[in-house]
Amino acid sequence: MELKKGKGTWRQQRAIALNKHMGEGMRFRNKMAYDLIRGIPQMMGLRTQFVHLWVCDQTEKSNDTFEDYGLFTQVEQLNKTALKAHGLDKSGRLYKVNSFDFHRYEDTIKLADDPDYNQAKFEGMLEIKGDSDHTKLIEMLDALNDESQKIDDVLGTYFDTENLVYWLAFQILTGNCDTQNRNCYLYSPLNSNTWYFLDWDNDGMLRKLELSLTGFSDYASWERGASNYWGNVLFNRALRSKSFRSELDRAVKDLRSYMTEARLSKMIKHYRDVTESLVFASPDIDNLPVTKDQYEQIAAAIPSEIEENYKSFRESFKKPMPFYIGVPQIDNGKLRINWDASYDFEARDIRYTVELARDYAIGDVVFKAEDVLLPEVTCDAPDAGQYFVRVRATNSDGYTQDAFDYYVTDDGKHYGMKCFYVQDGGKVVEDTYEEG
The missing domain is CATH 2.60.40.10 (Immunoglobulins)
Incomplete structure (x- = not known):
């Protein structure tokens, strides 16, 4: 929802996004991720908080009854206002990655003044959240997809490698697997060629035991470790570089020492103190995907998943990389x-x-x-x-x-x-x- 112009802001924000996280049994994972990111200087964590929402539906004007909608997580919208609030350039380029693996896609990724430009098709891949001049984006993609250019040179010219390896390390260690080609933002300041990855949508992290208990097979096989990103042109080329792999390894080890079981256990206890009275009450309990017993098991197991994901990361480099089967x-x-x-x-x-x-x-x-x-x-x-x-x-x-x-x-x-x-x-x- 969005507050009307001229009617003030709520915590310096007009766009108020409330997430229910219906399929997520703990209901605190997204906030937990952003709270962790606040302690990682190489990343940018959005402001977030828990919300107990009551709604008065006044489509019937005589209605003055508030209905309990239960627990939500409010996450700061990544827009020009957020960029300014975090000391970034609100005039920079900003794209929400909806379905994009960094191929050039010349028939879709075009300049806005191209006669064949189709904005809807473009935004199916990259949703435009900043300026619509795509010159800088195209320049980066041309270089990245030019195999004659060394990937270390491309990374040095167009990316902040420290930001890139820490963003990747965070996703790998938290098992936030649905980030191969979506669920993140690309940002570049106005007078710079450099692109940064900004974190978005983390309710799928640290869910290994939860998925196992609910009997649903997901985030397994090649989706664990570095192989999860092998289908993305940027990471496919980057991972072939020994220097990039060394930097990634250092970032993974650094975050592993930061996201300790003790730290995560303390955070989980705090979140449970805040949210459990709502999670186990109607309306939330009516649609919770786990039982109370399963909730306890999962909460206890989450802190150890970082180490499991670290082992999967190490193991992934010992295996061949995944590949696509053609149509017979x-x-x-x-x-x-x-x-x-x-x-x-x-x-x-x-x-x-x-x-x-x-x-x-x-x-x-x-x-x-x-x-x-x-x-x-x-x-x-x-x-x-x-x-x-x-x-x-x-x-x-x-x-x-x-x-x-x-x-x-x-x-x-x-x-x-x-x-x-x-x-x-x-x-x-x-x-x-x-x-x-």
């Missing part, structure tokens, strides 16, 4: 399955295991090939029907990685596989899934 094709009675080559940080040999099955549990297997060297196999074309192809990469040290692709059911994600249909006549159609 049928030609002359043969099914051709291919995929992108995986990458190994130590240049270890990689072999692939390919399985074709009629079910996502990979139980009814039609074809299997192991110890495959090149990223392609062929087999006899199967009959018409639904099929699942799963591809895994294993390096010479025995570490295995799933493909990026996954299939979603009511139980969550099934990693490393692509679903497709063979139609009568041999045409192959991919099963597409758009995640909300």
Whole structure:
């Protein structure tokens, strides 16, 4: 909601955002993240607080009854006012990353005065929150996507590497996995080429046990550790740099020593003292995704998840990196399955295991090939029907990685596989899934 112009502000803010965090069992994770960020100089933490909301619906003007809406978290909106409040340049460039992996996307990322510019299409990727002159953004993307330019030079010219590694380290250690291509902001001051990552939307952090208890498979497999960011052009190129990996490692170790179990336990106790009377009362208790017993287990386990995520980070560099499976094709009675080559940080040999099955549990297997060297196999074309192809990469040290692709059911994600249909006549159609 927004306060009318000329009617004053509430804590220097006109735009008041209240988040319910319906799917988050603790209801304090987003505030916890911003409170932690306040102690990290390389990041910017927005102002936030808990709110007990009462609403009087006056669409019926005679109504003067306030209804209890329960617990909300108020988070400062990242806009020009917020930039000024935090000592940043309110005239700078500011984009909310909605769905953007730093590819150039020349058909979409255009100057606003280009005859083919489509703002709605542009903002599907990057929501414009500052000036609409995209010259600086395009210059950075051109350099980043130019493989002839060394990534260390690109990072030195267009990014604050310290901010970048600390932002990434924070997401990795807190397990805030849904940040590969969204849920953050890009900011650049007016008279500078430098871009900064600003944090946004953290209610998915430190949820490993909660997801396990609710029986939903998510934020697992390649989504743990550095591999989670391998599909993003910026981080894919940056992680190939030894100097960037060294800086990231130092940032991870620094934040690991800051986000201790003792610190997190103290914070959780404080949040519980403030929020539990609302969390376990109506209306919140009516839609809480965890039971009271589960709530206790999760609260007790959260502080140790930092160390678990640290181990996942270390482990991720021992594994091959994830990759995409292509859409299978049928030609002359043969099914051709291919995929992108995986990458190994130590240049270890990689072999692939390919399985074709009629079910996502990979139980009814039609074809299997192991110890495959090149990223392609062929087999006899199967009959018409639904099929699942799963591809895994294993390096010479025995570490295995799933493909990026996954299939979603009511139980969550099934990693490393692509679903497709063979139609009568041999045409192959991919099963597409758009995640909300």
